[in-house]
Structures are given as structure tokens and as C-alpha cells.
Amino acid sequence: MILMKDILDEKDKRLHLKSKEVEFPLSKEDKQVIEDMIQYLHDSQVPELSEKYNLRPGMGMSAVQLGVLKRYFVVVNDITEEDAEKQEFETYVLINPRIISNSEEQIYVEEGEGCLSINRPVEGIIPRSARVTMEAYDMEGRKIHVRAREELSVCFQHELDHLNGILITDRIDPKNPYKGRENARGI
Ligand code: NI
Secondary structure (H helix, E strand, C coil): CCCCCHHHCCCCCCHHHEEEECCCCCHHHHHHHHHHHHHHHHHHHHHHHHHHCCCCCCEEEEEEHHHHEECCEEEECCCCCCCCCCCCEEEEEEEEEEEEEEEEEECCCCCCCCCCCCCCCCCCCCCCCCCEEEECCCCCCCCEEEEHHHHHHHHHHHHHHHCCCCCHHHCCCCEEEEEEEHEEEEE
16 A cells, blocks of 8 residues: 655655656556555545545556656546535546647646645646647557546646656746746636
């Protein structure tokens, strides 16, 4: 099980390295890392579990955040309807992902993007495409296309940045932390 101590902190230089393409079939180790990431993200969004294990809630995680410099990430999106009795999630595993199309429209997360590797408040916003289509491979090595919009689109772009060694702090200019806000829609 992954705990907070297992997630690299922003001071770790590995977070600024570019991760390498993955070859198929996936190794046992990579499958395990993926399963562990899914479990962390899921548990971190279930209040009782997040409290029990002291997990900071997160929606996405890239392998590099565990020190594995390979191009894959996992996203667990809470799609629970209002008034639902039980939480519901959809899970994405994207291996060797790339963006094949993106909207011109830009959005940004008003409260700022969170990152499991950055354990402090970061002032500023990051304009990102409101919609993206990613091409990637699933765990069996099949090519997949995934379309995302709004928060999920931001999350995919944030994780893809991780695979390229880019953190949110690299995207925000401290002298002008709200740069681009006038051309983007807040979400
Ligand atoms: Ni992050």
C-alpha cells in the first residue's frame, strides 16, 4: 500500500526528469505500481480511509511520483451523483499517453491545482485546454483514445506534465501568478 511517505516531494530532482516510454507486455512490477496507484487514489477519496491511513486526497498520480520513471499515470475520478448512497469512481490508466487534439478554449482551476508532490499552498493558476483527446495504451497494450473535459481534462494535462518532468510550480510565474486568466474560464 502506498502511503504519503512513498510519494516524492517537490524537492526530489527525479520529478524534473522526463519519464521513458513503456514496452509491452507490462512487467509484474509495473502492474503492481499501477494497482497500488489506483488503490491510493481511490482510498484517498473515501473519507474514512483517507483519515484512517492519513492519505492526502488526490485524483491523479504519475509513476514518477513514486520514483518510477516510466510514462504512465492513473486517474480515479469521483463520479458520485448527489444524494447517492455509495461513492462511485471511474478509473483511467494511460500508458505512453499523448494529446492528439485539444480545444482552443482554455480553463483553469480557480482554487489552484493540487499535486500530491507539493505539500504547501501554491498561489496561481494554470490555463489549460478545456477539452483534450489523448491516445494511449491500456494495461494489455491495446491502443485507446480517451476524451476528457473540464476537471478531468486539467487532470490529464497535469499528469502528462509529470511524465515530462514539469510541476505546477514550473508553470506558474511567481511574479505574475494569474497570467492568462483573462483568456480562460475558471472552473
Ligand atoms: Ni501532481
